[in-house]
Amino acid sequence: MFINTLAVTTRILKTAWKKYDGSTIIEEDQRGRHDNHKTILTDSMIQSVCDHVRAFTPVESHYTRKSSQKLYLPGELSIAKMHKLYLEWFDADKYTCKASKERQYRDIVNSNFNLGFHIPKKDQCDECHIFRQKKNATEQEKVAFEQHERNKKIARNMKSQDKKTAVESNGKVVTAVFDFQKVLSCPHGDINVFYYKRKLSCFNFTVFDMGKKKAVCYMWDETVAKRGANEVSSCLLNFIQAYVEEGVKEFRFWSDNCAGQNRNRIVYSLYVFAAKKFNVSITHRFLQKGHTQNEGDSVHSVIERTSQPKAIYTPDEWRLLARWAKNEGEPYSVRNVTNNDRIKRTYLK
Template sequence: MARLYKLYKEEFCPERNINPVSLYVYEKIFKSYDPPLAFYKPKKDQCAKCNVYKCAEDKTSLQRDYDEHKAREKESLEMKAYDKNESIEGDGTKRVITFHLQAILSVPHTAVSKILYLQKFFTYNFTILDNYQNTGLCYMWDENNGKKAALNWFNFIYLTDLPENVKTVTSFSDTCSGQNRNKYVTLAALYAVINVPRLKTVNLKYLEYLEADCIHASIERARKHKKYLLQETL
């Protein structure tokens, strides 16, 4: 809102020779519309099927598949909302989490031409968002210490570090078979249930958009505006 008001005050008003109102009045007018105005926040990972439908000139042939897709999406989101409410309002024995692997973070991150086209050092970030505590955990490692397959162990590490009263964990992730929907994640969950006496059930459910993506967006937004000091010798 402050950035929008700054553009209004320094560009819009001078061009039209208008005296700007105060920030308080500006915000009040901004929020007075019906329906109210709001800032759109694009999803980090967008659905390919939805994008194909929205960009198609002739939607007739795609309409049926799109409607079925949206119906499944609605059903899965309602299921997730139910599980979250049951966890938050319950006795603390149930946890709901979402987990996701962020896009590869290359190091160093810079726009300097001398480094831009050089080979980068890869860093991975596996994120778990605990909806019960509303906290995020980031497990990070570099390519010297493992590849993407290492994220399966972080599922197990999280499950074994839960409080003693937690008996059921329901996890939501996307449908990427290489990262989440595979036998290794299933085996990690099964291994945790067998070897952690207090843990009775681990549910694995899959969605197309995850709340954990908001953590990745925050990281990349902060990284984008970070200034790095580089030596001329590079």
């Protein structure tokens, strides 16, 4: 009855009775209470793991990392893969002890580094996520969220209408979305030595014509230019000029709300300059914050998916890969941006 009531085994009961000495005090459990514990993490082991992590070259993200102290490594890495690389990298002549278990390696990394892996940001709205986590939202919060949802639907409906207008205009109206792809690093590939090399950042600014379903990829590396408003304006000016020569009279652009790249006076000044020079109408609308998914994202997805099994050593190889990444239909138009034709703070070729 006692065993069934407590749902214990007879061994527990026998052990407790064996320790009973006639008083109500039971002998204290002595398991683990000794001084001859085996040291699992030695100083040499910790030093070897830390040196190995520092041997990796951090990558620059498409998103700002100025406010974060994290060490960002390539997204194709993981703790498990780093441990396999560590076992190959380990030098027995330099270190006396090795972290042979993945758990040891993981514990040392977590204790000594604020480590993160650069994985493309998910298209998840912060405002929507926060609101859904609230169990008892106030009326003011509910009203703000409903307005946020309405703005999202209005922006998407307007973009769909602009796309329809461009298709029916017979080449007189262009509706396009534009955005930067995540940073493309050189060298890139699933080769162990690449993870320890200094990375050269390459940029891809994509303008996608939704009416004709054509994409133009403006590509350059960090030795040529940055990825701010000046570069965006330069690429858009080149795009507008090319379409004006085909007889386009009106441009309708869509983008996200990034102030440093799209929503600023430099881009606005470019529109004023282009509208006056080419005698065209230019409209720029912005998608609702957190819901900036658009047709141009498919271009970036195709390029990244195509690059996964390949080794890429130079920026020229990124341009070739983007040019032939699309298997069906018209290939992407890739334009190599240089600093040889710098006119009024623009980078054109």
